Amino acid sequence: MDEILAANASQWVADSNSAVFLRLISGETTESVLNALRADIAEDEEGADGADAIEFHPIFTYPIYGEQERIFGYKGLRISLYYAAGSLATYFSVDYTKRIDGLETSLPVQLKSDDVDTPMRKVLSENSLVGSREEFAERVVKDTKEFKPHGKKVHEYEFREYHRRLQTFLLFYIEGAQFIDETDERWQVFTVYERLDLNGITSYSLVGYCTMYEFFHWPDSKRPRISQFLVLPPFQGQGHGSELYRYIYGMVKASPQYVDLTVEDPSESFDDMRDRNDMRYLLDHHAFDGLTAPVSPEDLHKLQIEYKISKRQMARCVEMGLLKMLDKPNAEAYGRYRLFVKRRIYAQNVDLLSGLEDDEKKQKVAESFASVVNDYHRVLSLI
Missing domain, CATH: 3.90.360.10 (Histone acetyl transferase 1 (HAT1), N-terminal domain)
Structure with missing residues (x-):
């Protein structure tokens, strides 16, 4: 045995x-x-x-x-x-x-x-x-x-x-998910349901939900942060997540009490969905009209305030918007764009790059640039 x-x-x-x-x-x-x-x-x-x-x-x-x-x-x-x-x-x-x-x-x-x-x-x-x-x-x-x-x-x-x-x-x-403090009144919960018709009876079935936390922003505003965002597997890939995200963003955009919308530790799939929807909105509202690389910090800040999109996400969207409008055969314009994006990549990774030789730094930044641009093209192809 x-x-x-x-x-x-x-x-x-x-x-x-x-x-x-x-x-x-x-x-x-x-x-x-x-x-x-x-x-x-x-x-x-x-x-x-x-x-x-x-x-x-x-x-x-x-x-x-x-x-x-x-x-x-x-x-x-x-x-x-x-x-x-x-x-x-x-x-x-x-x-x-x-x-x-x-x-x-x-x-x-x-x-x-x-x-x-x-x-x-x-x-x-x-x-x-x-x-x-x-x-x-x-x-x-x-x-x-x-x-x-x-x-x-x-x-x-x-x-x-x-x-x-x-x-x-x-x-x-959600990997690493934790239950929220239900006694904290700064949490908001959004739910999505499918409405069913069972032989004349209207019934509701859960599709997904989102939690959002309101942080204080000095002196008298709030900065909402999406914490947990879930669409159940049978309903994924049908646009429900985008509908929920667009509703939340629209609510934030319309409310004078909110500064911008941030996201806590987003997954790759959420980032993709967020990129697509933010870019559609910004393109529909001609947010990038007249912009050329390099975009000044002041202009980036104005866009962030106007559209209530967090600083890092707005920088990403601006880079995608510039790429979409870029005259790629124009070597000078493409060179300015490449330098603009590379400077941002270097600034965000300065600690990781500090121990490398100059040639290695240039190689790493160049590899990151190529990867970023390829990803931007992928996102833009889905819009």
Whole structure:
């Protein structure tokens, strides 16, 4: 038996990202919801009996199951988080075909499976958990008919509880994500929902959400910062993130209390989305008309104030705008542009370059310039 266990050890180890299943469910009847719970409904596939279920996996589970994202001791492991698509009331279950506990072995230690229940419950909102499938099905039916997205008039405590359900998704999709301090009133939360029509019943299903923090800006203004920005996997690539970002930017741009919009530690995909939308807006509003390289710090500052885009992001957008308008066969104009961008690259990396010889510095800056320009061309091709 020991040799068999040793030879097949990998069969008892599960990848926790693949073992965790997330499902958003809406339904007209408890029977249709229970059928959706039992069935392996594919992503975006509607149940034929009046239920709508969307299933997907997390990208990260290390905050719950450890850095290796491995679970030992099970075969056929399935860790299910079923959410009422609007209210996010949650039913949590763990299923498997075999468990290693109790298997006979002559090893001096007893083989024991990992605990998959307790770590998950620690990150779930206790008040959102529903005790049984039947109770969950009843809750889904009720929410399908009655749930409406939270808005400005919702009582604060009500939304705090809802946010505790929302923030669990951050652990699954944003690396290094942390829960926010819900007692700090400077946080704002924006939510996006899909409106569903289930045989005449209007229902809502979560698409994504964003948190934004308002910092004080002397003497009497605020500097908002996007902190967490998430569109759930089944809805990615459909423009929902851009719609949400444009709304937030538009709100900041229109409000006299806000100085500019900043972003906390953005991912590459967010940077891409932000670049595309900022550039579309700036080009539509002719922000770069009349600009040529080199652009003075004073002119850059004027653009930053007018369009309420952070200093570093505006510098990036200006460089893209200049490249788009550049007469590339004009060697003199291209030389001025190249020097303008290289000076910015050097200034931002002066500490890293300080230990290099002059020739190495020039080579590194030239390589960075080529990489930056290639990326600018890529972004501009998507606009």
